[in-house]
Amino acid sequence: MNTQPVILETRKIVKQFPKVLANSDVSIQLHQGEILALLGENGAGKSTLMNILYGLYQPSSGEIYLHGKAVNFRSPREAIENGLGMVHQHFMLVENLTVTENIILGSEPGRGLTIDYAAARRQVKELSERYSLKVNPDSRIEDLSVGLQQRVEILKALYRKASVLILDEPTAVLTPQEVEGFFTVARRLRDDGVSIIIITHKLEEVKAISDRVYILRRGKVAGMRETSTVSKEELATLMVGREVVLTVHRTPHQRGQKPVFELKNLSVQGERGGEALRDVSLSVHPGEVLGIAGVDGNGQTELAEAIMGLRSVAAGKIIHKGELVTGLNTKKRIHRGIGCVPSDRHRHGLVLPMTISENIAMGLHRDKPNARFFSLDYPAMNSSANALIKRFDIRAPGPLTAAEQLSGGNQQKVILAREISRKPSFLLVNQPTRGLDVGAIEYIHSEILRMRDADAGVLLISLELEEIFSLADRILVLYEGQIVKELKPENSSEKEVGLYMMGGGP
Amino acid sequence: MSSEHSAQMKTPGKFSSIPRISAIVLAVAGSIFYLAGQFAGAVLILLAGGLYLAGLRLEQGDGGIREAMARWKKILAAPLSGALIAIVIGGIIMLLTGYNPIKAYSALFYGGLVKNWHISVINAAPLIFTGLSVAFAFKAGLFNIGAEGQYYIGAMAAVWLGLILKLPGIISLILVFAFAAALSAAWNLIPALLKVKTGAHEVITTMMLAHTARYLSPIFIRAFGGNPSTSTHPYVTDEILPNNFLPVFKTLFPNANYRLHTGILISIATAFFIQYLLTKTRTGFEIRAIGQNKEAARAQGISIGLNVFRALLIAGALAGLAGVNQVTGLDHKMFENLHANYGWNGISVALLAGGHPIGVVFTSLIWGILDSGGQYMARTTQTPNAIVEIVKGITLFLVVARYISFYLKRYWKRWNMSGGK
Numbered sequence: 001m002n003t004q005p006v007i008l009e010t011r012k013i014v015k016q017f018p019k020v021l022a023n024s025d026v027s028i029q030l031h032q033g034e035i036l037a038l039l040g041e042n043g044a045g046k047s048t049l050m051n052i053l054y055g056l057y058q059p060s061s062g063e064i065y066l067h068g069k070a071v072n073f074r075s076p077r078e079a080i081e082n083g084l085g086m087v088h089q090h091f092m093l094v095e096n097l098t099v100t101e102n103i104i105l106g107s108e109p110g111r112g113l114t115i116d117y118a119a120a121r122r123q124v125k126e127l128s129e130r131y132s133l134k135v136n137p138d139s140r141i142e143d144l145s146v147g148l149q150q151r152v153e154i155l156k157a158l159y160r161k162a163s164v165l166i167l168d169e170p171t172a173v174l175t176p177q178e179v180e181g182f183f184t185v186a187r188r189l190r191d192d193g194v195s196i197i198i199i200t201h202k203l204e205e206v207k208a209i210s211d212r213v214y215i216l217r218r219g220k221v222a223g224m225r226e227t228s229t230v231s232k233e234e235l236a237t238l239m240v241g242r243e244v245v246l247t248v249h250r251t252p253h254q255r256g257q258k259p260v261f262e263l264k265n266l267s268v269q270g271e272r273g274g275e276a277l278r279d280v281s282l283s284v285h286p287g288e289v290l291g292i293a294g295v296d297g298n299g300q301t302e303l304a305e306a307i308m309g310l311r312s313v314a315a316g317k318i319i320h321k322g323e324l325v326t327g328l329n330t331k332k333r334i335h336r337g338i339g340c341v342p343s344d345r346h347r348h349g350l351v352l353p354m355t356i357s358e359n360i361a362m363g364l365h366r367d368k369p370n371a372r373f374f375s376l377d378y379p380a381m382n383s384s385a386n387a388l389i390k391r392f393d394i395r396a397p398g399p400l401t402a403a404e405q406l407s408g409g410n411q412q413k414v415i416l417a418r419e420i421s422r423k424p425s426f427l428l429v430n431q432p433t434r435g436l437d438v439g440a441i442e443y444i445h446s447e448i449l450r451m452r453d454a455d456a457g458v459l460l461i462s463l464e465l466e467e468i469f470s471l472a473d474r475i476l477v478l479y480e481g482q483i484v485k486e487l488k489p490e491n492s493s494e495k496e497v498g499l500y501m502m503g504g505g506p
Numbered sequence: 507m508s509s510e511h512s513a514q515m516k517t518p519g520k521f522s523s524i525p526r527i528s529a530i531v532l533a534v535a536g537s538i539f540y541l542a543g544q545f546a547g548a549v550l551i552l553l554a555g556g557l558y559l560a561g562l563r564l565e566q567g568d569g570g571i572r573e574a575m576a577r578w579k580k581i582l583a584a585p586l587s588g589a590l591i592a593i594v595i596g597g598i599i600m601l602l603t604g605y606n607p608i609k610a611y612s613a614l615f616y617g618g619l620v621k622n623w624h625i626s627v628i629n630a631a632p633l634i635f636t637g638l639s640v641a642f643a644f645k646a647g648l649f650n651i652g653a654e655g656q657y658y659i660g661a662m663a664a665v666w667l668g669l670i671l672k673l674p675g676i677i678s679l680i681l682v683f684a685f686a687a688a689l690s691a692a693w694n695l696i697p698a699l700l701k702v703k704t705g706a707h708e709v710i711t712t713m714m715l716a717h718t719a720r721y722l723s724p725i726f727i728r729a730f731g732g733n734p735s736t737s738t739h740p741y742v743t744d745e746i747l748p749n750n751f752l753p754v755f756k757t758l759f760p761n762a763n764y765r766l767h768t769g770i771l772i773s774i775a776t777a778f779f780i781q782y783l784l785t786k787t788r789t790g791f792e793i794r795a796i797g798q799n800k801e802a803a804r805a806q807g808i809s810i811g812l813n814v815f816r817a818l819l820i821a822g823a824l825a826g827l828a829g830v831n832q833v834t835g836l837d838h839k840m841f842e843n844l845h846a847n848y849g850w851n852g853i854s855v856a857l858l859a860g861g862h863p864i865g866v867v868f869t870s871l872i873w874g875i876l877d878s879g880g881q882y883m884a885r886t887t888q889t890p891n892a893i894v895e896i897v898k899g900i901t902l903f904l905v906v907a908r909y910i911s912f913y914l915k916r917y918w919k920r921w922n923m924s925g926g927k
Contacts, residue, residue, distance in 0.1 A: 310805060331807030342805055351799040362795060363806035366788050374787050 085157025617882025654849020690826025
């Protein structure tokens with residue numbers, strides 16, 4: 001048990017939104033100099049609670065105590081003045097300003113209208129040395145990696161003398177190596193007496209970094225555990241409210257002899273010119289999952305777009321079932337049985353204002369049974385959507401519900417339902433579980449494996465190594481638009497793949 | 507039509523089609539009577555409404571009626587409250603400037619709804635066409651701001667063919683309509699091509715072509731008539747051949763105004779056709795999909811370029827029909843310097859209707875009523891006609907800026923949360 005004094009405490013916080021009870025009777029305590037994890041699925045009320053602490057929302061009832069005194073922050077500014085700092089999931093940095101300028105923004109040193117840049121720069125330098133948060137105070141934000149940008153955010157909070165640091169999903173955007181770096185920083189801050197709250201839905205993160213963990217479920221505290229004494233399985237059960245299979249069981253499956261899908265020496269131009277993909281060759285066999293590992297922005301988007309015919313190919317061949325498809329448009333590729341679960345379900349996956357049944361029909365909306373002559377056959381579309389809603393357990397009132405009214409997990413299920421129901425011989429799955437919680441991830445993983453067991457060829461692009469390791473039969477590492485390594489998951493480790501992802505390797 | 511009904515049906519098999527069909531027949535007949543100035547038609551419309559509600563109740567019980575009411579409330583709340591607030595503000599302005607708002611407004615509505623109802627209807631018909639044009643392009647995420655230009659092209663095409671085409675009865679008229687629609691659709695070919703090939707924004711290109719078309723018209727008019735000595739207008743084309751005139755209501759209802767032509771019926775039928783096209787056909791589906799998320803539509807193999815072409819061409823044809831409607835129905839010739847601005851006003855009615863084709867019919871009628879009523883008001887009470895433009899402007903501002911629906915929603919929420927107190 002932590003014997004340090006309680007620095008921040010909420011007592012019976014209730015937050016009622018017009019339609020949802022986001023927090024109900026939430027009481028948590030944060031001790032001096034500890035790392036506290038707040039674990040919960042999307043919509044469990046974690047962010048609401050933190051926004052209340054940070055003064056962005058007012059609680060409907062309940063109290064907040066800071067250093068034993070009741071406080072009521074009416075704005076983030078008040079929270080900051082009282083020593084609270086928050087690092088949002090999406091960084092709030094001005095891209096074309098320098099590190100120093102970003103850090104002092106809003107509380108610039110100096111007199112009157114002038115800013116004392118020299119003093120500011122010195123203070124930032126001191127701060128970054130004291131906490132070993134190495135970053136060049138003169139670099140522009142746009143030139144920094146995501147991991148370094150996060151450091152700037154943390155420095156920004158420390159510059160404002162934060163003694164309590166709230167971090168919202170801090171590792172969501174980091175590479176495995178950057179995650180390690182972040183953990184080191186967090187521990188050092190803790191040892192210097194900073195109290196930290198980490199909001200997360202990742203079990204590994206809780207286990208790796210926190211001292212204690214509160215589990216939130218449906219707005220209520222489902223439990224509090226000392227991290228050292230709790231297992232991942234127990235955490236998952238508390239979080240979801242039922243037993244969860246953390247890693248889907250991948251049974252051995254004989255892959256087909258002839259590849260169903262091949263890329264031969266594929267080169268693709270990037271958005272800003274230059275080659276985004278260089279000489280990429282790969283083959284996917286029926287009944288296997290081929291995983292593409294890589295840090296975001298190393299050609300994944302271009303690879304997916306080239307495969308679906310959304311981006312033109314500079315050189316090389318795309319072959320499906322032994323036939324050249326390089327020159328075919330997207331429509332023809334879909335009709336050939338090439339399916340795609342895109343990485344951005346809002347931008348590329350769904351037309352959000354349209355109904356579930358329209359979204360499922362889209363792509364094959366000119367064919368039977370979705371269309372009759374020039375008209376769409378709505379009754380037929382609705383009934384097949386209805387069947388898929390049942391089969392994929394999509395939580396929606398009916399096929400006429402607009403896609404935008406669904407939760408992220410259910411939206412992803414709609415896309416998956418669309419693609420899988422077309423029985424593709426080759427399925428491209430791009431970051432299928434981005435931003436989803438444990439329960440939905442479990443389901444989507446098992447569906448992907450079911451496709452593989454039904455002898456479809458699956459190409460899985462993912463930024464999560466864990467996902468690749470639990471699903472893929474073979475792993476290709478994509479680095480700067482090139483395949484740098486092929487690995488077997490059983491003979492490799494996340495650490496090794498991570499190394500290749502950074503352009504290293506033995 | 508049958509697929510439309512069954513799609514919306516929640517409990518299949520139970521529906522009795524007799525009340526629905528008779529309601530539709532009654533509503534259509536009543537509307538024709540009413541539009542022709544036979545106000546007894548209102549009885550038929552009310553009867554149809556009652557029949558519809560009865561049928562709904564038979565099918566879905568009281569819940570169905572409540573649901574329908576809620577739906578209508580949601581659709582009508584914003585425009586109606588916007589218009590109401592605008593009328594109040596207009597009244598205040600009149601008070602401040604020394605006019606009698608009650609007298610002025612009674613004249614306005616008496617003129618627009620009763621005395622000069624036929625002018626309201628005549629005003630509404632071209633607005634419905636241009637409004638549909640803008641609304642249709644909206645659905646594809648495009649802004650056909652140059653409907654005015656396509657309107658001029660449609661009018662010119664109608665005059666040109668109307669002067670020479672002499673075929674029996676309706677065939678001639680159909681050809682004039684088709685030709686004008688095709689030509690004004692072709693007028694939008696250039697913006698569509700530029701949009702697809704170079705990404706040039708249609709707001710710029712259609713707008714530029716609108717001015718081009720407008721300044722083309724004097725040249726055209728001089729080429730096809732324009733005898734200053736025989737007309738009150740100095741420049742005007744010859745009159746088109748009588749077999750290319752749209753029928754007037756007077757042939758059916760002897761007491762109808764002699765100028766009231768049947769263009770309004772064609773425009774309303776077109777609105778229903780556009781609604782069907784958008785919601786029930788494959789083409790409409792693709793157009794809506796690219797309008798709402800072109801990236802996702804493209805990822806499912808829907809061609810953005812093809813649908814931009816379709817949307818702009820159909821929009822052009824619709825705006826062109828407004829021109830044909832004026833030439834064949836009302837003027838039978840084309841005047842120079844006649845600033846009717848139906849193209850620009852089409853943007854207003856489309857915005858006010860929230861881009862809904864059937865909504866455009868109603869907003870166009872309202873605009874038509876305000877225009878004709880405003881003229882009557884100015885004539886009889888000496889209140890400046892400008893007040894009507896102010897009321898129109900404020901209504902549009904309030905509705906389009908969504909201020910009203912925003913505040914209504916907030917108020918409604920608070921009311922609900924406090925348990926209806």
